[in-house]
Each structure stands twice: as structure tokens, then as C-alpha cells.
Amino acid sequence: MKLAAANPCPRHEPAALAHTLPQDCAHCAVRELAVCTALSGPELERLSAIAVSRQYASGDTLFRAEDSAAMVGTVVRGTIKTYKLLADGRQQIVGFLFPGDFVGSPTQDTHHVFAEALTPVELCVFPFSAVQRLIREMPSLEHRLLAVAHEDLELAQDWMLLLGRKTAQERLATFLLMLVNKASIRGIGGPLELPMNRGEIADYLGLTIETVSRQFSKLKKAGLIRIDDSHAVAIIHADRLAEIAEGTA
Amino acid sequence: MKLAAANPCPRHEPAALAHTLPQDCAHCAVRELAVCTALSGPELERLSAIAVSRQYASGDTLFRAEDSAAMVGTVVRGTIKTYKLLADGRQQIVGFLFPGDFVGSPTQDTHHVFAEALTPVELCVFPFSAVQRLIREMPSLEHRLLAVAHEDLELAQDWMLLLGRKTAQERLATFLLMLVNKASIRGIGGPLELPMNRGEIADYLGLTIETVSRQFSKLKKAGLIRIDDSHAVAIIHADRLAEIAEGTA
DNA sequence: CGAACTGTTGAATAAGGTCAAACCAGGTGG
DNA sequence: CCACCTGGTTTGACCTTATTCAACAGTTCG
Numbered sequence: 001m002k003l004a005a006a007n008p009c010p011r012h013e014p015a016a017l018a019h020t021l022p023q024d025c026a027h028c029a030v031r032e033l034a035v036c037t038a039l040s041g042p043e044l045e046r047l048s049a050i051a052v053s054r055q056y057a058s059g060d061t062l063f064r065a066e067d068s069a070a071m072v073g074t075v076v077r078g079t080i081k082t083y084k085l086l087a088d089g090r091q092q093i094v095g096f097l098f099p100g101d102f103v104g105s106p107t108q109d110t111h112h113v114f115a116e117a118l119t120p121v122e123l124c125v126f127p128f129s130a131v132q133r134l135i136r137e138m139p140s141l142e143h144r145l146l147a148v149a150h151e152d153l154e155l156a157q158d159w160m161l162l163l164g165r166k167t168a169q170e171r172l173a174t175f176l177l178m179l180v181n182k183a184s185i186r187g188i189g190g191p192l193e194l195p196m197n198r199g200e201i202a203d204y205l206g207l208t209i210e211t212v213s214r215q216f217s218k219l220k221k222a223g224l225i226r227i228d229d230s231h232a233v234a235i236i237h238a239d240r241l242a243e244i245a246e247g248t249a
Numbered sequence: 250m251k252l253a254a255a256n257p258c259p260r261h262e263p264a265a266l267a268h269t270l271p272q273d274c275a276h277c278a279v280r281e282l283a284v285c286t287a288l289s290g291p292e293l294e295r296l297s298a299i300a301v302s303r304q305y306a307s308g309d310t311l312f313r314a315e316d317s318a319a320m321v322g323t324v325v326r327g328t329i330k331t332y333k334l335l336a337d338g339r340q341q342i343v344g345f346l347f348p349g350d351f352v353g354s355p356t357q358d359t360h361h362v363f364a365e366a367l368t369p370v371e372l373c374v375f376p377f378s379a380v381q382r383l384i385r386e387m388p389s390l391e392h393r394l395l396a397v398a399h400e401d402l403e404l405a406q407d408w409m410l411l412l413g414r415k416t417a418q419e420r421l422a423t424f425l426l427m428l429v430n431k432a433s434i435r436g437i438g439g440p441l442e443l444p445m446n447r448g449e450i451a452d453y454l455g456l457t458i459e460t461v462s463r464q465f466s467k468l469k470k471a472g473l474i475r476i477d478d479s480h481a482v483a484i485i486h487a488d489r490l491a492e493i494a495e496g497t498a
Numbered sequence: 499c500g501a502a503c504t505g506t507t508g509a510a511t512a513a514g515g516t517c518a519a520a521c522c523a524g525g526t527g528g
Numbered sequence: 529c530c531a532c533c534t535g536g537t538t539t540g541a542c543c544t545t546a547t548t549c550a551a552c553a554g555t556t557c558g
Contacts, residue, residue, distance in 0.1 A: 084410040086496045092410040105403075107396045112403050135392075142391055143384075147356045149398035154354075154361050156405035161333040161341040163412035164455030168514065198537065206413030208515055213538055229523090230537060247335045417546065447505060460546055462506055479505060 024048060028124070033100025033186065034074040038144035046138075050130040054123045062103070062115040062123070070111055070128050072104035078121030079195040082113040083203065093204040094156070096196065098182055102148055106131050118195045163206045166247070171205040172215040173245040176225070180235055191226075191234040198230070273297060277373070282349025282435065283323040287393035295387075299379040303372050311352070311364040311372070319360050319377050321353035327370030328444040331362040332452065342453040343405070345445065347431055351397055355380045367444045412455045415496070420454040421464040422494040425474065429484055440475075440483040447479070 025036055025048040039047060053076070056062060062080065063071055080097040094113055097103055103115060103123065126134075135142045162171055179192050194201075202212045216233075219225045224241055226234040235241060243249040274285055274297040288296055302325070305311060311329065312320055329346040343362055346352055352364060352372065375383075384391045411420055428441050443450075451461045465482075468474045473490055475483040484490060492498040 084406060086410070086414060088496050090414040090496065092413040094406040094409050105399045107392075107399045108403070113406060135395075136388065139385065139388060139391070142388070142395060143356075146384075146391060146395045146398060149395060149402060150354045150356045153398060153402050153405060154357070156402060156409065157333060157343040157362060160343050160405060160408055160412055161335070163409055164341040164452075165335060165339040197535095203413075209537080210516080210539085211514060214514095217538075247337050247339065446503095457547055458505080459507085459548085463546090466506075 025051060025124075028076070030074065030076055030100040034124075035102050035141070035144045035148060036074065038140045039138065043138055043140070046134065047126075047141075050126055050134070052125045052127075054125050056117040056121040056123065058117055058119050060117045060121075062117065062121075063111050064114050065112050067111045068109060070104055070106075070109055071125060072102070072106050072128060072131055073123045073125040075099050075101045075103060076122040076124050078117060078119040080115055080121060081118055081196065081200060081204075082115045084113055091203045092206065093200060094159075095152075096204070099186060102145075106135060106145060118200070168205075168207055168211050168215050169218065170244055170247055171207065172201075172212065172219065173241045175201065175205060176233065176235060177238065177241055177245055180238065191228060191232050194231045194233060274300060277325070279323065279325055279349040283373075284351050284390070284393045284397060285323065287389045288387065292387055292389070295383065296375075296390075299375055299383070301374045301376075303374050305366040305370040305372065307366055307368050309366045309370075311366065311370075312360050313363050314361050316360045317358055319353055319355075319358055320374060321351070321355050321377060321380055322372045322374040324348050324350045324352060325371040325373050327366060327368040329364055329370060330367055330445065330449060330453075331364045333362055340452045341455065342449060343408075344401075345453070348435060351394075355384060355394060367449070417454075417456055417460050417464050418467065419494055419496055420456065421450075421461065421468065422490045424450065424454060425482065425484060426487065426490055426494055429487065440477055440481050443480045443482060 025031065025039075025044050028034070028036065031037060036044065036047060054073075056078075065084065075097050077099055080101075080103065081093050082095045082097065082103075083091050083093040085091055096118075097115075104111070106128070109128070135145065162174055166174065176192065179194070183189070183192065196204075198209045198212050202209045205212065207215075216225075216227065219241075220227050224235075224237045224244075226236055228234065240249070274280065274288075274293050277283070277285065280286060285293065285296060303322075305327075314333065324346050326348055329350075329352065330342050331344045331346065331352075332340050332342040334340055345367075346364075353360070355377070358377070384394065411423055415423065425441065428443070432438070432441065445453075447458045447461050451458045454461065456464075465474075465476065468490075469476050473484075473486045473493075475485055477483065489498070
């Protein structure tokens with residue numbers, strides 16, 4: 001069961017820290033999805049004032065576990081993975097973050113996960129201390145953050161069920177449906193774009209690359225999905241997939 | 250990998266709903282541990298006014314996933330498990346709650362886990378609607394709830410690493426150290442009291458009863474723990490256990 | 499005492515992991 | 529343009545870990 005003792009992170013290291021730009025939250029593409037929804041008029045302007053846009057290249061590390069001076073922000077474009085590591089390099093991805101998702105914990109001054117860009121990423125960053133101040137002054141912001149934290153906790157618990165009790169097949173089915181669901185929230189239909197590779201799917205599902213690949217093949221052979229290329233999958237029978245995901249099949 | 254298709258819950262069903270008593274938060278045994286720490290003087294009195302003590306017998310179900318009218322409260326005495334179920338009865342425990350721990354989600358009006366008393370439990374219950382009002386009026390309470398939610402999320406992510414990437418031996422070692430740690434926070438030393446049985450440990454660690462039992466025997470044989478009886482374990486070499494838990498051994 | 503649990507241990511089995519080879523782009527450079 | 533390399537992916541053969549199945553021991557409680 002010891003995996004990947006090698007290779008914690010093949011991609012590059014922290015960017016030479018990309019350009020930063022002031023923000024205009026009122027015209028932000030992901031406003032309705034993000035924590036910022038909670039705010040209106042004057043509050044939104046105060047948030048604008050402290051927000052900074054930052055760009056990351058694919059493979060950049062945004063922060064590492066144990067890093068202090070926690071950063072928080074909203075994903076505007078691209079995909080991020082957050083993960084935990086064991087000493088020997090075994091990796092467990094604890095979340096994929098898409099546009100609108102919130103990154104970081106505004107109540108903890110130390111990160112407890114690693115975060116890495118899977119694609120080019122645009123992040124709307126809020127300085128940690130400024131956010132802490134804003135939280136105290138804007139109850140609706142804190143309210144929203146509390147709701148988001150509880151949603152995240154619920155997702156994490158769903159994933160504990162997956163990791164502790166589901167078969168490889170059930171895990172992949174659950175994963176694909178989760179992605180479809182997230183995409184549809186962002187108004188995206190059609191074939192799924194998978195911004196992560198097989199190894200990252202494996203590290204999210206608690207499996208190996210080979211097992212993930214085999215399960216993809218199995219679902220394809222069963223006619224439940226169509227694989228256009230390894231990063232694009234069409235769901236053909238969402239209902240059958242859902243049965244598999246819930247262990248009802 | 251299909252487990253426990255039988256027996257979702259051998260114990261009794263929801264209590265005929267035990268006596269309820271008004272509370273005196275100022276003299277509460279778990280105040281410093283609970284969310285209530287955040288409050289002082291007049292605020293604490295307002296909390297007292299809505300708090301109600303409720304007793305549960307071992308095996309009682311406090312609430313079920315999908316239940317609406319979410320209850321929230323603080324554990325005063327005893328141990329609770331929260332868990333998720335698959336259609337065929339496979340169970341994943343997502344948390345054991347001890348005195349001082351907070352139960353339920355004050356921002357979600359529907360439960361998404363089941364909760365069951367493992368021992369006789371005394372719970373300090375706050376009516377859902379009253380809590381929602383209090384949150385809006387007492388920023389320090391919401392602040393504390395946000396911090397607790399983030400701590401819970403961090404724990405859940407640690408557990409995802411355990412379920413996705415650790416061996417059976419590493420899982421049990423991690424579990425025992427986690428219990429030692431929780432006990433010491435409550436000022437409890439000496440041999441560990443395990444309020445849960447082997448099946449519940451298995452359902453927390455994503456293993457089977459037999460595997461858990463075998464790993465206990467192995468740790469005993471290696472001289473790392475002493476098993477007084479199946480519900481009382483002494484940790485002999487916490488350092489060696491920690492190495493195993495982190496995969497450093 | 500005997501039934502019903504809970505926990506432990508052993509032997510057989512299966513699911514998923516490991517190792518290894520082949521495949522298949524997409525890029526590079528002659 | 530094409531040969532070659534590289535990294536990700538797929539597939540096969542084999543192996544390990546944990547599960548399954550089964551027997552048995554210790555407790556608790558009618």
C-alpha cells in the first residue's frame with residue numbers, strides 16, 4: 001500500500017509571483033458563485049479595495065501546509081487541487097477547486113493543506129489580516145463564510161464515506177457525477193472537461209493510477225460513458241452511473 | 250467489499266424523548282471546552298434561557314440524515330457517533346463526539362449525518378431557530394462557530410488522508426493517538442477508555458471488525474499497547490505509535 | 499444454564515496494488 | 529517532413545493486503 005514514494009510534485013515550484021492587479025468586484029465573472037454574493041453596494045466596494053488579482057501557471061504551488069500567513073481568496077479562473085502528504089510521499093487530494101470556490105481558512109493563521117494550480121489560475125486574493133478585520137465588521141460576510149464552511153464539511157464527510165466504504169467502481173462513478181454537478185452549477189453542459197490527470201484522480205479517490213484507468217475502461221465498455229480523449233468524458237447514462245455511485249446497482 | 254448488508258443499527262430507536270431541564274450555563278461542566286466559551290455575562294444568560302438539557306440512553310438515535318428541523322447542541326456527558334450510510338447498510342462513521350463537542354450544523358436546516366448515543370448522553374440542546382437568531386445578534390458566537398467549523402473541516406481532511414492512503418496498522422495507531430489527544434484536552438490521563446466497540450472502530454477507520462482486532466493484537470504483541478479489556482487500552486510507547494501513524498516507522 | 503453478543507483467531511478468497519510492457523499523442527530538432 | 533523522445537495512459541500478469549467465511553472463547557443477561 002506504500003505508493004508514490006518518489007514524486008510528491010513533478011511540476012514547477014512557486015511562481016516568481018505573478019502580476020497583481022486591483023479588482024472590480026462589481027463586474028466579477030464569478031460573483032454570484034463566490035462568497036462575495038453575500039455583499040451589496042458599499043460592502044462590495046470595501047471588498048474591492050482590498051482584493052488583488054493574482055495569476056498562477058499550471059503546476060505552481062499556491063501555498064504549502066504549515067505555511068503561516070495564510071492566504072485566502074476566490075478562484076476566478078482555472079482549477080486548483082488541495083492535498084495532504086505523508087512523509088513517504090503518499091498523497092491524498094482533499095479537494096478540487098473551481099471558479100467561484102473559496103480557498104483558505106480565514107480563521108486559521110496556518111495552512112493545513114498544500115494547494116497547487118492544475119491549469120493556469122486566476123485568483124482573487126484577500127490579505128489575511130484585512131479579511132479578519134472585514135469579517136468582524138461585516139456580519140453578512142461571516143455568515144456566508146460559516147455557510148460555506150459547513151458545506152465544505154458536508155462534502156468532506158461524503159468523501160469519507162467514499163474513501164472508507166466504496167469500491168473502485170463506485171468511487172469513479174461518484175467522482176464523475178460530482179464533476180457533472182459542479183459543472184452544471186457553473187452553467188456548463190456537454191462533455192466533461194477533466195483538468196486533472198489520472199494520477200490526480202487516483203489521489204482523490206484513494207486508488208492507484210492503474211485502477212482508475214481500468215475503471216474508466218470498464219465504464220466505457222459498459223456504454224455508460226464515452227471517452228473522447230483522456231481529459232474529456234461524456235456521460236451517457238447518468239442514471240445508471242448514479243445507481244453505481246450509491247451502491248444500488 | 251460489500252459489508253454489513255445486515256444490521257444498520259442493532260440498538261434501540263429514538264427515546265420516548267427523555268426529560269428536559271432548564272440550564273445554568275454559568276456552572277456548566279464543559280463550558281470552557283464548548284462553543285459557549287465565546288460568551289460572557291449577559292450573553293451567557295441569554296444562551297442559558299434557550300438551552301435545554303436532554304438525556305439519551307446508550308443506543309438512542311439523536312437524529313437521522315435527511316431529518317429536517319435540525320437540532321444543535323453541546324455534548325455535556327457521554328459519547329456520540331455521527332455516521333453516513335449506503336443503501337446496502339455499509340456505514341462510515343465521520344466523527345465521535347465527546348463532552349464539549351458541538352453537534353449539528355446551525356446553518357443547514359437538514360441533517361446530513363445520523364447521530365447515535367454510544368453511552369448514556371447528556372446533551373445541552375439549543376432550539377434551531379433560537380440559535381439562528383442568536384447568531385445574528387452575537388457576533389462572538391458566530392465567530393466561535395466559524396472557528397469550530399474550520400477545525401472540524403481540518404479533522405475531516407486528516408481523516409480523508411487516513412482513509413485514502415494509510416494502511417490498517419497506521420489507521421489504528423492514528424486512531425489511538427487521536428483518542429489520547431482528545432482525552433488529554435479534557436484533562437483525562439491514564440489508560441484509554443474506548444466507549445465504542447470494535448465494529449464502530451472499524452466503521453470509523455474504513456476497515457472490518459476482524460482487521461481491527463488483528464491490528465490490536467499486533468500492537469499488543471509488539472509491546473506498544475496494553476489491552477486491559479476490550480474497552481480499555483494503555484498506550485505504552487506513544488512515540489513509536491506516532492511513527493507508525495505517520496508512516497515514518 | 500443457555501442464548502445472544504462481542505471479540506479473537508485461522509484459512510481461503512478477492513479487490514486492488516505492484517511491476518512491466520506497450521501505446522499514443524505532442525513536441526523537438528535534424 | 530519525419531525520426532525520436534517524453535510524459536501520460538492503457539493493459540496484462542502477478543502479488544499483497546485486507547476481506548470473507550468460519551470456528552471458537554469470554555461475557556452478559558434472562
